[in-house]
Amino acid sequence: MNNFTYTRATSLSDAVNQAVADQNSMFIAGGTNLVDRLKVFLDQPSQLIDISRLQMQNIEPMADGSLRLGALVSNTAVADNSDIRRNYPMLARAILSGASQQIRNMATVGGNLLQRTRCPYYYDTAFPCNKRQPGTGCPAIAGINRTHAILGASEQCVAVHPSDMCVALAALDAVVEVASPQGQRQIPFKDFHRLPGNRPEQDTNLEPGELITAVILPSLSFGKSGVYLKIRDRASYSFALISVAAAVNLQEEQIQAARLAMGGVAHKPWRATAAEEFLIGKSADVATFTEAAEIALDLAKPLTHNGYKVELAKRAIRRALMVSAQGGGVV
Ligand SMILES: Cc1cc2nc3c(=O)[nH]c(=O)nc-3n(C[C@H](O)[C@H](O)[C@H](O)COP(=O)(O)OP(=O)(O)OC[C@H]3O[C@@H](n4cnc5c(N)ncnc54)[C@H](O)[C@@H]3O)c2cc1C
Numbered sequence: 001m002n003n004f005t006y007t008r009a010t011s012l013s014d015a016v017n018q019a020v021a022d023q024n025s026m027f028i029a030g031g032t033n034l035v036d037r038l039k040v041f042l043d044q045p046s047q048l049i050d051i052s053r054l055q056m057q058n059i060e061p062m063a064d065g066s067l068r069l070g071a072l073v074s075n076t077a078v079a080d081n082s083d084i085r086r087n088y089p090m091l092a093r094a095i096l097s098g099a100s101q102q103i104r105n106m107a108t109v110g111g112n113l114l115q116r117t118r119c120p121y122y123y124d125t126a127f128p129c130n131k132r133q134p135g136t137g138c139p140a141i142a143g144i145n146r147t148h149a150i151l152g153a154s155e156q157c158v159a160v161h162p163s164d165m166c167v168a169l170a171a172l173d174a175v176v177e178v179a180s181p182q183g184q185r186q187i188p189f190k191d192f193h194r195l196p197g198n199r200p201e202q203d204t205n206l207e208p209g210e211l212i213t214a215v216i217l218p219s220l221s222f223g224k225s226g227v228y229l230k231i232r233d234r235a236s237y238s239f240a241l242i243s244v245a246a247a248v249n250l251q252e253e254q255i256q257a258a259r260l261a262m263g264g265v266a267h268k269p270w271r272a273t274a275a276e277e278f279l280i281g282k283s284a285d286v287a288t289f290t291e292a293a294e295i296a297l298d299l300a301k302p303l304t305h306n307g308y309k310v311e312l313a314k315r316a317i318r319r320a321l322m323v324s325a326q327g328g329g330v331v
Pocket residue numbers: 026027028029030031032033034035051071075097098099100103106107108109110111112113114115162163164165210211212213237238239240
């Protein structure tokens with residue numbers, strides 16, 4: 001770990017002003033991802049700005065029916081919240097499928113959005129890596145790539161985004177609220193994370209020094225039927241090989257609206273909008289869901305060792321949609 005100075009932010013404006021004054025500083029919230037990265041020199045900030053005492057620990061219902069999750073609410077508190085369990089069960093299940101109880105107690109909403117890829121080459125500094133050091137190369141492309149991306153990858157990087165929570169947030173059309181010395185702005189979830197393109201070192205569209213203050217969940221009338229299906233190497237304590245967040249709204253067996261997002265497939269949580277559009281007006285049966293899964297994976301480009309993900313993703317989508325059409329529940 002390199003030397004750095006440590007400061008505890010006393011207010012939101014103190015935090016963002018300090019971050020802008022020293023652009024080599026970083027915020028620390030729960031520390032469950034950042035401290036691991038500091039230990040192996042992946043991040044070498046000159047200053048850590050501890051934001052954990054700021055007043056962003058509430059889950060508040062808003063007048064328009066949306067729910068506002070403060071950036072410092074723990075993953076455990078989100079998953080345990082009765083409004084989330086009732087109205088957004090896919091989010092509660094996505095969170096509970098990740099990490100361990102102890103980590104979820106420390107991990108925060110804001111930190112979860114900004115956790116970095118678990119690509120093994122990124123963490124192993126014996127290898128070059130474009131995400132760690134731009135322009136050095138990507139050993140995963142010709143290396144062991146069974147956990148890597150099948151959608152939206154580039155010649156520069158084939159890493160996947162590791163978060164479960166973010167897959168559900170993508171399906172729910174969440175909005176990220178951020179603050180800087182210029183004030184606040186809101187970023188639709190689909191525009192928050194980036195595909196790698198030629199800048200794989202950039203995971204998000206945040207500007208330097210911007211601080212996440214909250215995530216807003218719009219009211220979703222059919223959210224109760226939402227499901228989260230996660231497939232992984234071990235039954236617990238493992239990142240997703242493939243995950244699916246799905247919800248369908250039915251009237252007399254006909255689909256009125258649908259939400260579908262995937263994890264473990266791309267550099268960002270992957271929203272399958274073409275498949276969602278296909279589903280509207282169709283009957284809720286296996287044939288429809290099979291075709292929707294084909295559409296969702298239409299653009300897949302597997303690497304040497306991850307071709308299995310294409311079929312796995314299709315089957316996971318079909319199952320998640322089927323369970324949602326039956327009213328939701330544990331997949
Ligand atoms: C062993 C292990 C297993 C895990 N398994 C899973 C899993 O299966 N699924 C899953 O989804 N996650 C998993 N996680 C990841 C875990 O969920 C994240 O580490 C956690 O959510 C990060 O939150 P944090 O508050 O600890 O962030 P920190 O570690 O404090 O910060 C992470 C990053 O976010 C930045 N940051 C934090 N808060 C803000 C903010 N408000 N505004 C701007 N920047 C901010 C920091 O500067 C840093 O870059 C696992 C973690 C571990 C250690």
